[in-house]
Structures are given as C-alpha cells and as structure tokens.
Amino acid sequence: MKTDRSIDEKLVEAYISGDKKALAALVKRWHKLFCDKAYWLVKDKDAAKDIAQDSWTIIISKIESLKEPKQFKFWAYRIVCNKATDWLRLQSKNQKQSIGYEFEIKSEDHVYSESDQVKLRLLKAVKALPNNQKMVVQLFYIEAYSLKQISDLLHISVGTAKSRLFHAREKLKTELKNKNKY
Structure with a gap:
C-alpha cells in the first residue's frame, strides 16, 4: 500500500511540475476504479461514467491544492463519492421516490422463503435510508471500511460516521420489527 501511495505521490508531483504524461498515468491507474466506485454507489453505468469524468475535471482543477500528494487515493475517492451523492440527491428530487424500490415482490405465484423475505425487507429498508x-452502511458493512476510512472518504468526522451508522441501524431495526408484526 505504501508503494501505491508513493507512486501516486510521484505522479501528482510530476503533474504539478508540468509533466502531462503523469496525468495520463494517473487517469490510466484510477479511472476504471472511479467508474466502479461511482457505479457501486449509483447503480447506473452511464451515470457512473459521467460521475467519474466530472470527478476528473475537479481533480485536475484542484490537484495543486492537494496538501499531501500521497493521499491522492482518498482525496480523489472523496470527490467521486461527493459527485455520486450529488447525483443521487438530484435523482431523488426528480423522481420524488426512494431509489431502489425495484425489488418489490410482484409475483404471487412465486413463493419466497422466510429468509428471502427478510433479505428483501432488509434490502428495501437499507435503500430507503x-x-x-x-x-455509511454500505461502506461499513459491504465494503468493510473502518469508521476512520469512512470519515476520510466522506470528509466527515469519525463521530459523524458513528452517528450515521447508529441511526441507520436504529431505523433498520424499527423497520424490520414493524414488518414482522404483520
């Protein structure tokens, strides 16, 4: 991991010094990962590509303000996550509905096991958060990031990350308990 950071550090410093090939190397090294991260967040391939491209525009314009070039990965991922969050927020406003309700149980002839029903309810509940x-839930439970990494990635304090995770858990518990009463 330190070698990755040192490679990024050298490329960032080279680009800031005027080496355009260093930027090409950074893009080659990170663009697919940015697209993957954006897709993981927004679940739309075209939007993910646009988000990654928009992120590169910001990265290029602000790379000189990066205080620690070895932190490029976290800094750039934070930009991608922020762009993805902006996209999700815009979609939410435009559609006036929560993202991810495509998992509704529509077929009455298909019998779901109790375990499958719980998984579907949990998935709906997570997507409704x-x-x-x-x-924060996805980064913590699915991506296995630590709270410190989440705070760095989202540019929030560790306490805020903990608070968001706590409140999300409480909402999920309440939602699942309410569904089990019926």
Whole structure:
C-alpha cells in the first residue's frame, strides 16, 4: 500500500511540475476504479461514467491544492463519492421516490422463503435510508471500511460516521420489527 501511495505521490508531483504524461498515468491507474466506485454507489453505468469524468475535471482543477500528494487515493475517492451523492440527491428530487424500490415482490405465484423475505425487507429498508446513512452502511458493512476510512472518504468526522451508522441501524431495526408484526 505504501508503494501505491508513493507512486501516486510521484505522479501528482510530476503533474504539478508540468509533466502531462503523469496525468495520463494517473487517469490510466484510477479511472476504471472511479467508474466502479461511482457505479457501486449509483447503480447506473452511464451515470457512473459521467460521475467519474466530472470527478476528473475537479481533480485536475484542484490537484495543486492537494496538501499531501500521497493521499491522492482518498482525496480523489472523496470527490467521486461527493459527485455520486450529488447525483443521487438530484435523482431523488426528480423522481420524488426512494431509489431502489425495484425489488418489490410482484409475483404471487412465486413463493419466497422466510429468509428471502427478510433479505428483501432488509434490502428495501437499507435503500430507503437517507443517502448519507445508506452510504455509511454500505461502506461499513459491504465494503468493510473502518469508521476512520469512512470519515476520510466522506470528509466527515469519525463521530459523524458513528452517528450515521447508529441511526441507520436504529431505523433498520424499527423497520424490520414493524414488518414482522404483520
């Protein structure tokens, strides 16, 4: 991991010094990963590509303000996550509905096991969380990021990350308990 950071550090410093090939190397090294991260967050391939491209525009314009070039990965991922969050927020406003309700149980002839029903309810409940809580839950439980890494990635304090995770868990517990009463 230190070698990755030192490679990024050298490329960032080279680009800032005027080496355009260093930027090409950074893009080659990170563009697909940015697209993947954006897709993981927004679940739309075209939007993910646009988000990654928009992120590169910001990265290029602000790279000289990066205080620690070895932190390029976290800094750039934070930009991608922020762009993805902006996209999700815009979609939420435009559609006036929570993202991810495509998992509704529509077929009455298909019998779901109790385990499958719980998984579907949990998935719906997670997708219905506010975007900031949903992102922390996904980063913590699916991506296995630590709270410190989440705080760095989302540019929030560790306490805020803990709080969002706590409140998300409480909402999920309440939602699942309410569904089990019926």
